Amino acid sequence: MTEFNQDTHILRNFFLHIPLFRSLGGAPTEMEELIRSSEMRMIRRGEFLFRRGDASDRIYIVHSGEIGIYQGEKLIALQRRGSICGEVSLLSGSGHSSSARAMFDCSVIVIPGESFVRLIESVPSVGRELIRILSERFRGTLDAPADLHPGRICSVSYPEQEERSGRMVFSLALAVREEGQRVVILTLNESSPLIFEKDRNLIEQLQGPESGRSSDLPVILNLEPLLVDGQEEQLRLNLHDLLSGLRRTFDLVLVDLANRPSPAAQAMLDDADESLVFYRKERPAASVGRAIRETNVDRRQKPGELPVFQGWRMDPVVNGATRRLARQLLQSSRGLCLGGGGARALAHAGCLDVFEQEGLEFDAVSGSSMGAVIGALYALQLPAKEIRKMIGRYLFHSDAILDKRLPFVSFFGGHRLADLLRSVFRGIRIEDMPLPFFCNAADLKSGQMVMFDSGWLDFALRCTVSLPGIYPPVEWNGRTLVDGSVMNNLPGEILRQNGLSHVVGINVSPVADPLSARTGVNRREGLKGVYRFVNLPPILKIVNRSISVANRELLKFRLNDFDFLLNPDVGSFDLFDFHRQREILHAGYEEANRQLNGLREALRLPAGEQRNGNARGSG
Ligand SMILES: Nc1ncnc2c1ncn2[C@@H]1O[C@@H]2COP(=O)(O)O[C@H]2[C@H]1O
Numbered sequence: 001m002t003e004f005n006q007d008t009h010i011l012r013n014f015f016l017h018i019p020l021f022r023s024l025g026g027a028p029t030e031m032e033e034l035i036r037s038s039e040m041r042m043i044r045r046g047e048f049l050f051r052r053g054d055a056s057d058r059i060y061i062v063h064s065g066e067i068g069i070y071q072g073e074k075l076i077a078l079q080r081r082g083s084i085c086g087e088v089s090l091l092s093g094s095g096h097s098s099s100a101r102a103m104f105d106c107s108v109i110v111i112p113g114e115s116f117v118r119l120i121e122s123v124p125s126v127g128r129e130l131i132r133i134l135s136e137r138f139r140g141t142l143d144a145p146a147d148l149h150p151g152r153i154c155s156v157s158y159p160e161q162e163e164r165s166g167r168m169v170f171s172l173a174l175a176v177r178e179e180g181q182r183v184v185i186l187t188l189n190e191s192s193p194l195i196f197e198k199d200r201n202l203i204e205q206l207q208g209p210e211s212g213r214s215s216d217l218p219v220i221l222n223l224e225p226l227l228v229d230g231q232e233e234q235l236r237l238n239l240h241d242l243l244s245g246l247r248r249t250f251d252l253v254l255v256d257l258a259n260r261p262s263p264a265a266q267a268m269l270d271d272a273d274e275s276l277v278f279y280r281k282e283r284p285a286a287s288v289g290r291a292i293r294e295t296n297v298d299r300r301q302k303p304g305e306l307p308v309f310q311g312w313r314m315d316p317v318v319n320g321a322t323r324r325l326a327r328q329l330l331q332s333s334r335g336l337c338l339g340g341g342g343a344r345a346l347a348h349a350g351c352l353d354v355f356e357q358e359g360l361e362f363d364a365v366s367g368s369s370m371g372a373v374i375g376a377l378y379a380l381q382l383p384a385k386e387i388r389k390m391i392g393r394y395l396f397h398s399d400a401i402l403d404k405r406l407p408f409v410s411f412f413g414g415h416r417l418a419d420l421l422r423s424v425f426r427g428i429r430i431e432d433m434p435l436p437f438f439c440n441a442a443d444l445k446s447g448q449m450v451m452f453d454s455g456w457l458d459f460a461l462r463c464t465v466s467l468p469g470i471y472p473p474v475e476w477n478g479r480t481l482v483d484g485s486v487m488n489n490l491p492g493e494i495l496r497q498n499g500l501s502h503v504v505g506i507n508v509s510p511v512a513d514p515l516s517a518r519t520g521v522n523r524r525e526g527l528k529g530v531y532r533f534v535n536l537p538p539i540l541k542i543v544n545r546s547i548s549v550a551n552r553e554l555l556k557f558r559l560n561d562f563d564f565l566l567n568p569d570v571g572s573f574d575l576f577d578f579h580r581q582r583e584i585l586h587a588g589y590e591e592a593n594r595q596l597n598g599l600r601e602a603l604r605l606p607a608g609e610q611r612n613g614n615a616r617g618s619g
Contacts, residue, residue, distance in 0.1 A: 340369025350588025
């Protein structure tokens with residue numbers, strides 16, 4: 001957690017605009033005291049604000065970003081701008097009832113418990129508002145499940161280009177409709193092309209030549225003419241009711257905010273579950289909500305060059321990034337976790353092929369060992385065919401990655417593998433990848449798992465593939481890192497922790513192996529057997545077998561991390577069967593085809609939905 005200087009002006013402005021402290025506008029002394037005792041803090045994505053059971057002497061108010069409230073690994077609530085957090089522990093004198101963790105980079109305001117309690121005692125309206133908030137939360141836990149999932153409200157702004165904000169909102173709305181959800185656009189943006197008479201044909205343009213049936217259009221409510229000077233306060237009061245009503249009818253309410261501050265815009269921000277701020281050049285300062293950088297990735301790539309993306313690419317036409325963002329807003333995002341297994345991990349590529357044919361997209365990827373290498377290619381949004389080509393050409397070429405050496409530390413030197421990973425993934429940082437990506441390693445010194453979610457991709461992959469005994473460990477920052485599969489070969493929980501609603505895993509470790517594996521040389525194979533003995537001596541088979549058996553048993557404890565698990569039939573292949581690419585790929589292909597209906601059901605997709613000519617390329 002890093003601190004930055006508090007800014008009195010920002011704090012005062014913020015407090016005046018959140019329901020809990022709004023009434024302090026009429027109590028200047030208490031407001032000053034509150035500002036004096038408050039402190040603003042930044043929390044990095046994934047960092048814990050506090051953990052369940054911790055004692056507390058303070059409360060937190062979310063200033064920007066999103067804090068996830070967790071019971072164990074289950075995400076039970078999201079706290080957004082203006083939400084109070086940690087009050088149960090303070091007021092009841094017990095430990096925190098849940099853990100709180102940053103879903104994105106966040107800023108929170110920390111208020112010492114003593115000051116907060118003093119404030120409640122001296123300003124009754126703050127106490128009343130607190131009771132209302134707590135009652136609403138309590139009510140939320142009592143309501144029928146259907147009522148627990150009302151539509152969500154999302155505000156969008158693009159301070160650098162107001163006109164573009166209208167286009168963003170429109171393409172997001174189209175993506176939401178593609179997901180089969182109901183959406184309405186409210187616009188306060190006078191520059192929005194959606195509300196210009198002269199741009200009547202814009203909608204057809206935006207949708208592209210093939211679509212454009214007017215019945216497919218999202219509902220657009222233009223509130224801009226109501227922003228008459230002097231009547232904004234009245235509008236603010238009415239907007240709250242309007243939004244509550246729309247929430248019940250639509251799955252998503254998208255609000256295009258004008259950039260000029262107005263009470264109406266503020267009312268929208270107060271009610272929004274999520275606020276997106278797009279930018280191209282400068283990350284908005286004192287950001288209200290989640291900043292998303294728009295980049296242009298149309299740049300032609302040279303042959304063999306991997307695309308490097310640095311943010312969302314948003315077009316009026318719905319593309320992959322828009323769909324992913326829409327799924328995040330709808331809380332229906334999907335994560336894919338690819339397990340390790342040496343050559344067996346090729347089966348992942350077969351599954352990816354089927355997913356692509358079926359138009360099934362994932363929004364984030366995690367992986368271990370070779371599963372992470374294939375996952376990285378997917379997270380870079382390479383088409384399945386390209387992934388297969390790269391695997392065939394370099395990544396799974398045993399000569400290229402199995403450089404023998406005197407086996408003191410490990411059987412293979414790992415230099416060729418490191419060079420290869422560097423040449424393929426050079427210059428790519430994990431945080432710049434188009435899909436969020438995670439891969440793990442195990443630190444032999446501390447016995448803890450290390451999860452890479454930022455930094456150089458080739459380095460993270462080099463760590464995650466360093467199977468003990470096969471490749472040397474990587475010494476880094478006082479740690480000794482080996483293949484993450486030693487601790488968790490299918491790291492799906494990290495996807496849930498990062499807010500992905502559905503998690504699908506592909507396990508390529510044999511789940512059952514009735515045949516006992518041979519670990520020595522088969523004399524009947526004669527000369528061929530001797531050749532294999534020299535090339536793949538029993539030590540490798542023993543390591544291979546031990547890892548497979550350990551992974552099989554560890555997986556039994558991990559099943560709850562997944563909504564759906566695919567298990568390609570790869571029991572008859574070993575870690576080094578790189579020469580059997582075709583058969584292994586086929587096993588993945590078969591399994592994905594076999595499980596399609598179940599997978600669709602787990603992801604709550606209509607059966608065969610995207611087969612009807614709506615196959616999507618990666619985007
Ligand atoms: N269902 C919920 N909805 C919103 N916030 C919650 C919910 N449950 C717990 N919290 C918050 O999570 C915090 C966990 O620590 P506390 O128990 O101190 O206070 C809790 C509340 O601030």
